[in-house]
Amino acid sequence: MGTILVVAEIQKGAIRDASYELVAAARGIEGAEVNGLVIGSGVGDLASEFASKGAGKTLVVDDPAAANYNVDVWSKAIKAAAEASGADLILISNTPTGWDVAPRIAAGLDCAFVSDAIRVAGGDGGYNLVRRIFNGKLDAEVSTSGKTVASMQPGAGTAYEGSSDGGTEALSTDLSAIAKFVEIKIAASTGVDLTKADVIVSGGRGVGDPEKFPEIIQPLADALGGAMGASRPVVDAGWLDHPYQVGSSGQIVAPKLYIAAGISGAIQHLVGMKASNFIVAINKDPDAPIFEVADVGIVADLFDIVPALSEAVKAAKG
Amino acid sequence: MKVMVCLKQVPHQDARLDVNADGTWIQEDNIKFEINSYDTYAVEEALRLKDAGDAEVVVVSIGPDRVTAALRTALGMGADRAVHVNDAAAQGADALGIAKILAAVAKEEGADVIFAGLMAEDDNASAIPPMVAELLGFPSATGVLATDFSADTVTVERELEGGALEVVELPKPCLIAIQSGANQVRYASLKGIMQAKKKPVDVKTLADLGLAESASAAQNKTTVNKVYVPAKGDTAEILSGSTDEVVGQLVTKIKELGLL
Known part of the structure; x- marks a missing residue:
């Protein structure tokens, strides 16, 4: 294998x-040489840190033009670094930055592209990767030929904790951009703070109807002295407002008890709740990915279980 | 202004997913298809531009005959025209191959703005839209929840993590990949569906686009070798019994957590 x-x-x-x-994933590929790339403004110390904590020789694009993320700046910097390092695999995280820029790199280099991979290994003239499809219901094994750009799912592997030799090397290249960064806005707080709740009862698409949230989900949350949450499709459909959303693009929660009703468990939801102390999943589909992160599962209709559970909890409290 | 929307038709979200005979995708016979949900938000965003002024909205999709239904739905919602790239050689083309086809259509159409959904519900790849932009030399933004158009530029809000939004200004021509939930998607009205029957759908092959040698599945640099149901890791303890029994067991667990 070549340079990553x-x-x-x-x-x-x-x-x-x-x-x-990403460093751990790269170091897990037999025979590969690992190089790092750090892009930003005033990032010399961070680049040294990256070089010594696993990335090895690290290229640094340190430029005021890169003070904030910009798709054109990143695209040009990564393409230049790919050329300078002679890399045949370029790894980037599948974050809002990764999904914005990584496909552009692959198209610009006219090379193979695999997104949101959970594993990567060397292959025959390319790389072999595993990724989730159909919102986690199936896995796919994908192979690439030649130079490859891959984005990796954050949290799919563990972070590298070793050290490495290799200094930093400044890389200067044309960073002119067409897109223009304006500002970062933080959404206004709305008073729904799920992160402080001890118990969260969340409903998903399986709840089926916006009116069922106050009728079925909220009463169980109330009985347990907790808060109501929801998965992304519920919020996208306008059934509940965004502050109720649990997931990578909503609130990241870790209550003592998390009950997921009618939620299949797309990765973006799992990221938001898998650190919960105790997870109960209620879903009709025994293959729903939510059961993999749950401590206890019930394969049944939530409309049978949730109201009965509300009554039983009330009865238990006396 | 010419606005192009890239559409993918995907298996219905409630469709049964069985792996196909050669184990490389799902069994597509006898399942329902629908417009990729992310793409419906992209269509809506384009139609709002049309409602506000003089935009012509062209929806584009690549796929077999069944894709016509998705295009007709978008026309029924209010799009003006459709382009259907229907060519067996494009079946199974990888993301870059599909991006080359969409870029060729965009060039032919002279698109000023291209909308797409952030990702597809089937392959979950979020790969194609930025590729199309790169191939055309357009600026792009992904995960967009809001757009604000002026004469020469579009200001967009990209969704980041933890409730943060990144505001970016893109000069036209540009590509915008819409995040789900960006708007409330309209339904095709009965009148719209009737009118859609008269709207043109241009059917094209790769040869029509000058791509016979460069964008077919035979050119793939990325190949799906195997699709399978993931091995279960540490899966949940599944409670069984009648509703009362199951609920009783749950209450016991909740008591053990000290929450009752």
């Missing part, structure tokens, strides 16, 4: 855990 270029992502002034997961 690992693209770091900086969040809140530090290199993200997901970037060290």
Whole structure:
């Protein structure tokens, strides 16, 4: 295998855990040489850290033009680094940054592309990867030929914790951009703070009807002294407002008890709740991915179980 | 202004998913298909531009005959025209191959703005839209929840993590990949469906687009070798029995957690 270029992502002034997961994935490929890439402004120290904590020789694009993420700047920087390092595999995390820029790199290099992979290994003239499809219901084994760009699912692997030799090397390239960064906006707080609840009862698409949330889901949350949540499709359909959404694009929660009713368990939901202390899943589909993160599962109609559970909880409290 | 919307027809979200005979995709016979949900938000975003002014909305899809139904639905919602790339050689083309086809259609149409959904519900790849933009030299933004159009530019809000939004300004021509939930998608009205029957659907082959040698499945750099139901890891303890029995067991568990 050849050289693997690992693209770091900086969040809140530090290199993200997901970037060290990429390092671990790259280091797991037999015979590969690992190189890093750090893009930003005033990121020399972070690049040194990346170089010494697993990425090895690390290219740094340190430029005021890269102070904020910009698709054109990142696209140009990564293409230049791919060329400078001679990498035949470029790894990036499948985050809002990764899904914005990674496909552009592959199209620009006219090479293979695999997104949101959970595993990567060397292959015959390319790489072999595994990824989830159909919202986690099936897995796919994918092989590539020649140079490959791959984005990896954050959290699918563990972060690299070893050290490495290799200094940093400045890379300067044309970073002119067509797209223009304006600002980052933080959505206004709405008072629904699920992160403080001890118990969350969330409903998904399986609840089937917006009126069933106040009728079925909220009463169980109330009985348990907890809060009501929802999965993304519920919020997208306008059944509940965005503040109720649990998941990577909503609230990340870890209550003492999380009850998921009619939620199949798309990865973006699992990311938001899998750290909960105790998870109960209620779903008609025995193959629903939610059962893989649950402690206890009930394969049944939520309309039978949830109201009965509300009554039983009330009775138990006396 | 010419607005192009990329549409994918995917298995219905409630369709039964059985792996096909050669184990490389799902069994597609006798299942229902629908427009990829992300793409419905893209169609809606385009139709709002049309409602607001002089945009012509062209919906484009690649696939076999069944794809006509998805295009007719989008025409029924209010799109003006459809382009259907129907060519057996494009079946199974990888993301870059499909992106080359869409880029060729966009060039032919002279699209000023291209809308697409952030990802497809079947392969969950979110690969094609930025590729199309790269091939055309257009700026792009993905995961977009809001758009604000002015004469020469579009200002978009991209969804990041934890409730943050990134505001980006794109000069036209550009590509915008819409996040699900960006808007309330309209339904095709009965009148719209009747009118859609008279709207043109241009059927094209790869040769028509000058792509016979460059965008077919034979050019794939990425191949799906095997599709399978994931091995269950540490799966949940499944409670069984009557509703009362199951609920009784759950209450016991909740008591053990000290929550009752």
